[in-house]
Every structure is written in C-alpha cells, then in structure tokens.
Amino acid sequence: MLRRALRLGLGRGLLGRGLGTWRGDSTLDWDGKVSDIKKKIQSVLPGGAWNPLYDTSHLPPEHSDVVIVGGGVLGLSVAYWLKRLEKRRGAIQVLVVERDYTYSQASTGLSVGGIRQQFSLPENIQLSLFSVDFLRNINEYLAVVDDPPLDLQFNPSGYLLLASEKGAAIMENNVKVQRQEGAKVCLMSPEQLRNKFPWINTEGVALASYGLEDEGWFDPWCLLQGLRRKVQSMGVLFCHGEVTRFISSSNRMETASGEEVTLKRIHEVHVKMDRSLEYQPVECAIVINAAGAWSGQIAELAGIGKGPPGTLQGTKLPVEPRKRRRNQTQGTWKWTMASSRTRCGPIWPR
Ligand SMILES: Cc1cc2nc3c(=O)[nH]c(=O)nc-3n(C[C@H](O)[C@H](O)[C@H](O)COP(=O)(O)OP(=O)(O)OC[C@H]3O[C@@H](n4cnc5c(N)ncnc54)[C@H](O)[C@@H]3O)c2cc1C
Known part of the structure; x- marks a missing residue:
C-alpha cells in the first residue's frame, strides 16, 4: 500500500506545487534555490509584482504515507514514534494537518499537565x-x-x-x-x-x-513545542489547514470462514487551506485520527457511525467537545471532570 501511494505521488510534476514540502531534510535547500531563481527572474522582467513562480510551499505534499489529523500532543506523539521506529531514515512520509496553530481550543494547551x-x-x-x-x-x-x-x-x-x-x-x-x-x-x-x-x-x-x-x-505547552521541534527535525511535514473530506475505495473480500465483507480504505484526504476556500488533495495509505475532542466528527467523515444500526459501521465514535473546568485554590489544583468522553490523551490516560 505504501509503495502504491508512493508511485502515484511520484507520477506528478514537481514544479506544479510545494517544492519545499516535498523533501523532508532538503527543504531549506530547495526553498533557498527557488527563492534565488525567483529573485533573478523578477530582476530581469518588467513589472516586479508579477510572480511567475507561485509560492506553493504552504501547500501539503500531493502524497504522504501517513496523514495525521490534528497536531496536538497525541498527533505529534504518534508522528514522533512513527519516525523514531522507522527502519530507514525517511522511510515513512508523515504529514500532520493542524487547523489552529494557536491551539486555542485544543485540550493540550488547556490541560493542567x-x-x-x-x-x-x-x-x-x-x-x-x-x-x-x-x-x-x-x-x-x-x-x-x-x-x-x-x-x-x-x-x-x-x-x-x-x-x-x-x-x-x-x-x-x-x-x-x-x-x-x-x-x-x-x-x-x-x-x-x-x-x-x-x-x-x-x-x-x-x-x-x-x-x-x-x-x-x-508544562504541557512546553511538551507540545518540544515534540513539534523534534518531529520537524526528523522530517515530518506540517500543513496549516482543516481536514474536511476523505475519499475511499471499497473492496469485497471473503473471510476465512467464507463470509463476504466489504473493506473500505481511505486513499485521499482533502485539506481545506487556512483562510482559503480551496482544498488540496493528499494521497495517503494511512490516516490517523488525532483530532482530540473533534475525533467523533473525523470518524463520521470516514463513514464511521453512518452504517446500519447495530453494526460496527453504525457505531459512532463517542467523542465530542464538552466544557471542562479547572479551579485553582491556594496553590493546589482542583478540577471537575465533565465527561470521560472528552479525554483522549495517549500520554496521560486517566
Ligand atoms: C481543562 C483540561 C485539563 C486537563 N488536565 C489534564 C491533566 O492534568 N492530565 C492529563 O493527563 N490530561 C489532562 N487533560 C486531558 C489532555 O489535555 C488531553 O487528553 C490531551 O491533551 C489530548 O490531546 P490530543 O492531541 O488528543 O487533543 P488536542 O490537544 O485537542 O488536539 C487536537 C487537535 O486537532 C485539531 N483538529 C481537530 N479537527 C481537525 C481537523 N478537521 N483538521 C485539522 N485539525 C483538526 C485541533 O485544532 C487540535 O489542535 C486535560 C484536558 C482539559 C481540557
């Protein structure tokens, strides 16, 4: 599956989009070269505002082996361990899609740690x-x-x-x-x-x-920033946007007991770019749902919970945003827990 995704992605032209985002380690080299070329072209052409090479470095890559939805502590932790456990450096391409880099509503930033x-x-x-x-x-x-x-x-x-x-x-x-x-x-x-x-x-x-x-x-914010810094150094790519759609394909298969089942596999993720109406398709082999309290919505995008009642596909992922409070009293923390359903952290389970 990984190889197929790789092949599909490599078939496309490089210049069309995000040179900088294509290669983890040599990003700086490419960005630097592209910027130099642009400057040279602009200096010899009339009309300095005209940009013959539209800067696409903010776009996600056309393909990534793994797409992680959500760049909170869970998403970054998954990215870290995927890269850390890969057999050969650069063997797995990982893309983290995060819609809000201020993390204003993300549990990680609000957490007591x-x-x-x-x-x-x-x-x-x-x-x-x-x-x-x-x-x-x-x-x-x-x-x-x-x-x-x-x-x-x-x-x-x-x-x-x-x-x-x-x-x-x-x-x-x-x-x-x-x-x-x-x-x-x-x-x-x-x-x-x-x-x-x-x-x-x-x-x-x-x-x-x-x-x-x-x-x-x-300090959970420090942990988040530390993870981000590390995974970037390991070649993980980041994209500022919102995952809004999955494209999947279905295959009919037979189980060992002879039962016919339909296997659905996501092969493309649509990312709506920040402050833009456009979306970018990213081909992938694996999607990780690390959207915290919004994980239920992401699961729904993948069709989870939309099947006939009583079946696995008909069972919703019971995760939704809920208000939670923390109170500080005389230097000690006391907090009320509104619902176990909003707790989705991998590192600090309750
Ligand atoms: C008030 C409070 C106190 C807490 N205290 C503690 C504690 O003391 N100890 C403890 O262990 N845990 C605590 N927790 C729980 C802990 O913070 C969470 O379990 C953990 O941070 C979850 O991390 P996450 O990455 O799953 O979610 P988040 O940090 O919420 O990250 C999810 C990210 O996904 C992004 N996202 C969502 N949908 C999309 C989309 N469609 N496209 C792109 N991005 C998307 C969001 O913008 C968000 O940044 C607390 C939580 C709260 C709210």
Whole structure:
C-alpha cells in the first residue's frame, strides 16, 4: 500500500506545487534555490509584482504515507514514534494537518499537565509509568542539535485520592493493582491523613491513597513545542489547514470462514487551506485520527457511525467537545471532570 501511494505521488510534476514540502531534510535547500531563481527572474522582467513562480510551499505534499489529523500532543506523539521506529531514515512520509496553530481550543494547551499512576487498569498504569520516564528523560528523547534543552518544569507531587466507606474496598483493590504494576502508592487511614495534611477535613473519609513517586505536573505547552521541534527535525511535514473530506475505495473480500465483507480504505484526504476556500488533495495509505475532542466528527467523515444500526459501521465514535473546568485554590489544583468522553490523551490516560 505504501509503495502504491508512493508511485502515484511520484507520477506528478514537481514544479506544479510545494517544492519545499516535498523533501523532508532538503527543504531549506530547495526553498533557498527557488527563492534565488525567483529573485533573478523578477530582476530581469518588467513589472516586479508579477510572480511567475507561485509560492506553493504552504501547500501539503500531493502524497504522504501517513496523514495525521490534528497536531496536538497525541498527533505529534504518534508522528514522533512513527519516525523514531522507522527502519530507514525517511522511510515513512508523515504529514500532520493542524487547523489552529494557536491551539486555542485544543485540550493540550488547556490541560493542567498532571500525571499519576492511580488507575484501576494495568494498561493505564503501565502507560503512565512509561510516560513519566519519558518526561523525566525528555532531552534524551526530544533533543535537537543546536537547540536549547527542554525544561518541562516537572513538579513532582503525589495525587491524593479520598474514599468514603462505600468506595474504600475499591480503592484498596486499585492500590493493590497499582503496586503490582510497579507504582509507588500508599494507603492512609483518616488519622494518618490528618497527621500529614492537617488542613484536610476528614469527615466522611474512610481511606486515602497517595502517590509517593512519579506523580505531579508539568508544562504541557512546553511538551507540545518540544515534540513539534523534534518531529520537524526528523522530517515530518506540517500543513496549516482543516481536514474536511476523505475519499475511499471499497473492496469485497471473503473471510476465512467464507463470509463476504466489504473493506473500505481511505486513499485521499482533502485539506481545506487556512483562510482559503480551496482544498488540496493528499494521497495517503494511512490516516490517523488525532483530532482530540473533534475525533467523533473525523470518524463520521470516514463513514464511521453512518452504517446500519447495530453494526460496527453504525457505531459512532463517542467523542465530542464538552466544557471542562479547572479551579485553582491556594496553590493546589482542583478540577471537575465533565465527561470521560472528552479525554483522549495517549500520554496521560486517566
Ligand atoms: C481543562 C483540561 C485539563 C486537563 N488536565 C489534564 C491533566 O492534568 N492530565 C492529563 O493527563 N490530561 C489532562 N487533560 C486531558 C489532555 O489535555 C488531553 O487528553 C490531551 O491533551 C489530548 O490531546 P490530543 O492531541 O488528543 O487533543 P488536542 O490537544 O485537542 O488536539 C487536537 C487537535 O486537532 C485539531 N483538529 C481537530 N479537527 C481537525 C481537523 N478537521 N483538521 C485539522 N485539525 C483538526 C485541533 O485544532 C487540535 O489542535 C486535560 C484536558 C482539559 C481540557
């Protein structure tokens, strides 16, 4: 599939569009050369405003093996690991499409950047343990030659969870799982809690769990910028635009049990360019939905949720934008969670 996408893309003329965006590492060379040629042409032609070579460097490439929809922490993290795990440098072309570089509504920018291991599922605990190691050693992962090291402002501080009589047994069980997975968490009686945090009202509290290591908070904006800087240095391409449409093809196939199924595959993504009515088609082999709270809409563009009720295609992706609040009280963070459906982060699952 990758090879087919590559072949299709290479069949087109280079000069027609985005010379700069075609090649990851030599972007600067090409942009520089094109700019020199333009200047020379302009200097010998009458009418300096006339631009014989329309600058197309802001356009996405005509093809990319992988198109990632959304340049938040999830999209950039996927881009990073795709490039990091590729067998040969430049083997996979990755394009990140982001519609809002101010990230004004993106969860990543709004996030508190808290990390904990106090979960009930082993998978979430393991993800968080891996993430904390990633954060602690961020410059081993995200260093870029000649750029200053990142300072995520990681502030280690344990999460404190409180349980009533009704929830005490669940908390005890969760902590057992957390410890089995390697997290450093302790259980506290109301008395121990009062001794450690004399300002807490322990009325109605039967048990507490407290993170002793690897929990705390950091600057999520810094992580986002660090990821962006790194993936750009690895050859990932970026495009400022909005994914508005997928073009797919269908193939009928037979399963091992003889059942006939139709396989739908996206082979083209339409990107509406920023402040423009035009869209650019990008041929691709794989699309990654990293659109955060808008992931449900992207899934719908791909036809997910539009099939007959009760089937996989008829099942909507239950992710939609919801309002969430965070309150700061005397230097400690307290926040209300509106819905588990808006939580889609890969690095810090709850
Ligand atoms: C108030 C708040 C506090 C939080 N606190 C914490 C915390 O303490 N710890 C924790 O682990 N998590 C926290 N979270 C959750 C965490 O921030 C998210 O899980 C994580 O940032 C999700 O990242 P993302 O990349 O999936 O989404 P986002 O950061 O939302 O990125 C998605 C991007 O997709 C883009 N996009 C959408 N549609 C399109 C399209 N059609 N075309 C192009 N681009 C598109 C958007 O512009 C956006 O930039 C918090 C979230 C909020 C809202």
